[in-house]
Amino acid sequence: MKKLILTTLLALGLTACSEPQSNARAVYLLLDTSGTYTAEMDKAQKIINYLLGTLDSGDSIAIARIDSGSFSEKDIIARVTFDDRPSTANQQKRAFKDQIDDFVDGTGRGSRHTDITGGMLQASEYLEETGAGEKYVLIFSDLEEDLKKGHIRDFPISLPDIHVVALNVTKLRSDNIDPRDYMERLDLWEKRVYQAGGTWGVINDLERMDRLIAQR
Amino acid sequence: MFNEILTVWSSQPGISATIWLTILVFVAYLARNPAHALIRSTGRAIYFACRLFATSLRHLETSLQRRNKEVVLSLGQDACERAIEREFHRVNAVVTRDLSAYPALHRQISDTIDKIEEDYQAATDAPPLPPAWLEAVDSIASIPRTGDATVCTILDNIGKTLEGAHQETQKAYRKSTLERHKLLGAMQPQWRNLGQSLTRVKETIDGLEERSTEIDKQMKSYESIRNGEDTVTRTLSSSSLTQFFISTLVLVIAVFGGLINFQLIAMPMSEMVGGTSYIGPMRTSDIAALVIIMVEIAMGLFLMESLRITHLFPIIGSMDDKMRKRMVVITFSILAILATVEASLAYMRDLLALDREALTQSLAGTGIIAEAEFRWIPSLGQMIMGFILPFALAFVAIPLESFIHSLRTVLGMIALSLIHSIAFIARLIGGSARQFSVMLVSLYDLFIMLPLGIERLVANSIKRRQTPDTDAERNEIYMEEQS
Incomplete structure (x- = not known):
């Protein structure tokens, strides 16, 4: 009997000492600000x-733009980790919303190039730092990468346990001529994400955003 | 593999199968007796094992039945003792309340009786006697007048005096009669007072009589329980089952009450202990809310125990009255504090919900909406619920005690039925195994019926050959056998 009690206590102790699994969620939203995508900002705002x-206390969110060189801290428009107390978290959300509204109002001409890979690398870095249990990279873009001359991005990236979701992937004019371009673009990114250790999804209908993040 | 074995005698499967069957039948015929013995002994072994198992289960059932009876009787005895104790307490209360004043009442009645007696004595009808000389005067006054004027005058005067004396006596008598009537009139309230006092005594005595009848009844059932009568056991078992179902129902209601309580305080708790930390799979704030509810229930248990409504903790029940009263005050105070905390948390929940709603609306872009007119009603309702639910949960102790006590009986009954069913199944399996072995023996013989038939024919022919034809031969064989 004594042995049984000791074993139980030991097991409980070990369970208590083990690394706790974080229940927090972290989301990194990449906004394409190139070309005509600036006109889609109202959707991004939604x-x-x-x-x-959807996000709660303890969760993190960061919004960054995709421009000619996205692997930079400067491209992060706003970021926040919500406080433990719900009332403070609500205030933070209000402030965050104001920040985004200001950014959207101030969006002018789009960038010349689109560095999606750089943005994803930056996102991966940020998400790792948050230590969240569920990590999401949301890409609000047409997924057409257009790198500045001299930028190197054709190497394997690392997105361990990160859910990558492409949002509102608009069809380009060339896609209408040959839809295979669009398919190939999606396939290419899907392959890259899976090779990087993440998961891939596409949501074009913004009415189905409830599929975006697991609800609690 | 199977096909290879099948076609080992011939390429034709039919022929090969026939050869195999013949071999099998032959081998089975040769192994008939040991096979029969094996089947029979296996059947018997299973039968006896099952019988043994069933018998041991029956013993267990008997001891469990005894234990159940003891539990039921002990519970009944406890309840009966409690009822008798309560009745005695009531008798004590009646005696203390009413009969403690009996000496004073008795004195009052005695005084009243004395007073009445005195008044009665004073009111005795004693007609006043005429003075002793009156007869002499009367005799003189009645002397016949002889005509002498002087004598006549004297005699008239004597007569007048006599008449005056009579009138005075009558007057005095009337006066004394009036006084007597006054005294008798004054006695009336005393009689009434006496009557009321005696009615009070009668009521008290009637109450005591009722209590004593009740005690007699309880004592009778207590005696039956002590004697362990089967009727009482059955009654108590059925009463225990009823208690079990009722207490379960009330506990289910209490669980729902607890859930509502949890919903009221879980969200605002995250404002106090944070909404991000987890203990295992549960949020710390949820656990904190649950702890508050559990503490409330525990305080309710202690309160009920201190009030001697429940008897789950003998140590609390056996405390001296002073300590018990202190405990009542402490537990009630903690309960009241927790109820206040809950009421404030419920209010905070409402505020948080409002804030969240406002944020959701601003995020949805619907703009700021006007505040609802009767918004204070749900806020107040939540606060009241937050305050009342802890006290309501405190009463869970009562059904919980019933549930625990009746659970012992119910579990015993379930175990008894289970053991009974297992014993029945064991007996069924044993009997079936025995019958099955007999059936298998017959089947075995059916399988080897061909060689058996041949054996029987051969045996019959040998027997017929050996059978003596004449009586002399039969006698000779008989004599040989006898020798």
Whole structure:
């Protein structure tokens, strides 16, 4: 009997000492600000508002733009980790929303190039730092990468346990001529994400955003 | 593999199978007796093992039945003792409340009786006697008048005096009668007072009589329980089952109450202990809310125990009254504090919900909406619920005690039925195994019926050959056998 009690206590102790699994969620939203995508900012705003309504205390969110060179801290528009207390978290959400509204209002001419890979690398770095249990990279882009001359991005990237979701992937004019271009673009990114250790998904209908993040 | 074995005698499977069957039948015929013995002994072994198992289960059942009876009787005895104790307490209360004043009442009645007696004595009808000389005067006054004027005058005066004396006596008598009537009139409230006092005594005595009848009844059932009568056991078991179902129902209701309580305080708890930390798969704030509810239930248990409503903790029940009263005050105070905390948490929940709603609306872009007119009603309702639910949960102790006590009986009954069923199944398996072995023996013989038939024919022919034809030969064989 004594042995049984000791074993039980030991097992409980070991369980208590083990590394706790984080239940927090972290989301990194990449906004394409190149070319005509600046006109889609109202949709991006809706997505951000949805995310703010879904995320809770302890969760993190960061919004960054995709421009000519996205692997940079400067491209992060706003980021926050919500406080433990729900009332403070609500205030943070309001402030965050104001920040995004200011950014959207101030969006002018789009960037010349589109560095999606750089943005994803930056996202991966940020998400790792948050230590969240569930990590998401949301890409609000047409997924057409257009790198500046001299930028090197054709190497394997690392996105361990990160769910990558492409949002509102618009069809380009060339896609209408040959839809295979669009398919190939999606396939290419899917392959890259899976090779990087992440998972891939596409949501074009923004009415189905409830599939975006696992609800609690 | 199977096909290879099948076609080992011939390429034709039919022929080969026939050869195999013949071999099998032959081998089975040769092994008939040991095979029969094996089948029979296996059947018997299973039968006896099952019988043994069933018998041991029956013993277990008997001891469990005894234990169940003891439990039921002990519970019944406890309940009966409690009821008798309660009745005695009531008798004590009646005696203390009413009969403690009996000496004073008795004195009051005695005084009243004395007073009545005195008044009665004073009111005795004693007609006043005429003075002793009156007869002499009367005799003189009645002397016949002889005509002498002087004598006549004297005699008239004597007569007048006599008449005056009579009138005075009558007057005095009337006066004394009036006084007597007054005294008798004054006695009336005393009679009433006496009557009321005696009615009070009668009521008290009637109450005591009722209590004593009740005690008699309880004592009778207590005696039956002590004697362990089967009727009482059955009654108590059925009463225990009823208690079990009722207490389960109430506990289920209490669980729902607890869930509502949890919903009221879980969200605002995250404001106090944070909403991000987890203990295992549960949020710390949820656990904190649950702990508060559990503490409330525990305080309720202690409160009920201190009030001697429940008897789950003998140590609390056996405390001296002073300590017990202190415990009542402490537990009630903690309960009241927790109820206040809950009420404030419920209010905070409402505020948080409002804030969240406002944020959701601003995120959805619907703009700021006007505040609802009767928004204070749900807020107040939540606060009241937050305050009342802890006290309501405190009463869980009562059904919990019933549940625990009746659970012992119910579990015993379930175990008894289970053991009974297993014993029945064991007996069924044993009997079936025995019958099956007999059936297998017959089947075995059916399988080897061909060689058996041949054996029987051969045996019959040998027997017929050996059978003596004449009586002399039969006698000779008989004599040989006898020798």
